[in-house]
Amino acid sequence: MCLGIPGKIVSIVDVEQQLGLVDVGGIQREVSLSCVAEEGQPLEKYIDEWVLVHVGFAMSVIDENEAQATLAVLTELGEMQQELQAMQQGAS
Amino acid sequence: MKYVDEFRDPEKAKVLINEINEIAERLSVGRTRPIRIMEVCGGHTHSIFRYGIENILPKSIELIHGPGCPVCVLPMGRVDDCVKIAERPEVIFTTFGDAMRVPGSKKSLLVAKAEGADVRMVYSPMDALSLARKNPDREVVFFGLGFETTMPSTALTVLQAKKEGITNFSLFCNHITIIPTVKAVLDSPDMQLEGFLGPGHVSMVIGNAPYAFIAEHYKKPLVVAGFEPLDILQSLWMVLKQLEAGEAKVENQYNRIVPEGGNDVALEAISKVFRLREFFEWRGLGSIDHSGVQLTDEYLDYDAETKFSIKSISVADPMSCQCGEVLKGVIKPWECKVFGKACTPEVPLGALMVSSEGACAAYYQYGGIEIDNEEEIVEEAVS
Numbered sequence: 001m002c003l004g005i006p007g008k009i010v011s012i013v014d015v016e017q018q019l020g021l022v023d024v025g026g027i028q029r030e031v032s033l034s035c036v037a038e039e040g041q042p043l044e045k046y047i048d049e050w051v052l053v054h055v056g057f058a059m060s061v062i063d064e065n066e067a068q069a070t071l072a073v074l075t076e077l078g079e080m081q082q083e084l085q086a087m088q089q090g091a092s
Numbered sequence: 093m094k095y096v097d098e099f100r101d102p103e104k105a106k107v108l109i110n111e112i113n114e115i116a117e118r119l120s121v122g123r124t125r126p127i128r129i130m131e132v133c134g135g136h137t138h139s140i141f142r143y144g145i146e147n148i149l150p151k152s153i154e155l156i157h158g159p160g161c162p163v164c165v166l167p168m169g170r171v172d173d174c175v176k177i178a179e180r181p182e183v184i185f186t187t188f189g190d191a192m193r194v195p196g197s198k199k200s201l202l203v204a205k206a207e208g209a210d211v212r213m214v215y216s217p218m219d220a221l222s223l224a225r226k227n228p229d230r231e232v233v234f235f236g237l238g239f240e241t242t243m244p245s246t247a248l249t250v251l252q253a254k255k256e257g258i259t260n261f262s263l264f265c266n267h268i269t270i271i272p273t274v275k276a277v278l279d280s281p282d283m284q285l286e287g288f289l290g291p292g293h294v295s296m297v298i299g300n301a302p303y304a305f306i307a308e309h310y311k312k313p314l315v316v317a318g319f320e321p322l323d324i325l326q327s328l329w330m331v332l333k334q335l336e337a338g339e340a341k342v343e344n345q346y347n348r349i350v351p352e353g354g355n356d357v358a359l360e361a362i363s364k365v366f367r368l369r370e371f372f373e374w375r376g377l378g379s380i381d382h383s384g385v386q387l388t389d390e391y392l393d394y395d396a397e398t399k400f401s402i403k404s405i406s407v408a409d410p411m412s413c414q415c416g417e418v419l420k421g422v423i424k425p426w427e428c429k430v431f432g433k434a435c436t437p438e439v440p441l442g443a444l445m446v447s448s449e450g451a452c453a454a455y456y457q458y459g460g461i462e463i464d465n466e467e468e469i470v471e472e473a474v475s
């Protein structure tokens with residue numbers, strides 16, 4: 001819950017609500033981009049960017065290296081499985 | 093050093109360990125007890141155990157595992173309130189999975205669910221809000237938990253609910269805030285600490301400025317740290333360097349994620365929706381002034397405590413639980429009388445056994461092998 005999980009923004013779902021589709025370890029779900037979106041910038045600009053996602057909200061834009069390293073640590077901590085399961089459940 | 097080879101950069105790790113050893117040795121001259129550094133965040137605790145960091149540190153450094161696991165500090169009375177709300181027939185009670193097994197005085201949410209209450213695990217407060225949209229004839233309650241890391245997500249969800257005029261959604265708010273918590277730790281006579289590893293993802297939201305008082309007023313170093321083992325080593329080294337130089341500053345080891353000023357959108361949402369409570373009860377630590385938040389008057393319609401007239405009563409932990417002493421770092425988890433016996437991750441008595449970020453669960457999972465070695469450290473610390 002407290003550690004964020006890296007995901008890659010695949011598409012924009014709702015511009016008004018600032019929702020994007022984010023791929024996390026092969027699971028895609030809607031994530032709010034409102035904490036990373038810069039005012040006056042089109043949301044499309046974030047497609048293909050990596051973000052750190054906390055309970056469904058992208059909180060920080062990160063680079064790919066950081067994303068991969070974080071994914072590795074989360075896997076070792078056993079948090080990856082748990083988060084992905086929770087995500088899948090939430091999506092249904 | 094069996095784990096060091098797994099680190100992102102083993103060479104750098106070895107250099108850091110050497111430096112840490114050297115500084116610690118110099119600092120130990122004339123000291124009668126170890127240098128105590130607290131990692132505030134449960135994520136750090138988990139990482140420290142997983143990578144065996146305590147075992148590669150010199151014995152003159154003791155890590156104190158702080159109260160930064162929101163699930164672990166949830167008091168029994170609040171869990172009882174959850175169960176009470178969840179058992180109402182009109183309610184769909186939504187929660188993060190971590191909180192399902194936290195014991196209340198009679199039962200956990202998991203047991204309430206097995207007995208028929210409509211308790212559902214969600215990944216995000218947004219999922220709770222969409223349940224409210226889909227079930228207009230039910231009351232959907234979201235169990236809000238966590239420090240400033242998860243607080244913005246709850247705040248933004250409440251804002252969205254109001255914007256859409258959704259009225260069958262409410263929040264049972266148990267969010268807690270980091271600064272009063274650290275202050276309570278600093279003011280506690282039980283805790284003689286030399287420095288802090290600051291939480292990474294909380295700081296991503298609040299930035300570094302709120303910690304300034306720790307350096308200025310309490311004259312303790314704090315280094316905001318990342319979660320990888322190398323981050324933790326580097327941050328410890330930064331704390332030790334400050335101690336050796338007689339300095340007390342707030343430094344940011346995790347600047348690749350933590351911006352100086354935090355996240356504006358998140359902070360704005362928090363300040364719109366939440367205000368500080370007079371006090372909030374913590375499991376094992378008692379009441380800490382201004383450590384919890386509640387909804388502001390403008391959003392009171394979304395407050396489950398108001399909606400369902402919940403009057404929180406505090407309930408004492410079972411006698412055999414020593415969670416409070418573990419939380420304060422007064423005893424180590426395995427020194428609790430019920431550790432690994434009446435209290436295990438499968439059947440937790442105390443909340444520190446529930447979450448992987450809790451010190452007891454972390455010791456139970458990873459710590460067993462080195463306990464002998466650790467006991468020596470404790471004996472030394474005491475003598």
Ligand code: SF4
Binds near residue numbers: 414416418443445
């Ligand atoms: S072993 Fe159980 S009861 Fe004892 S301190 Fe840990 S969580 Fe609490």
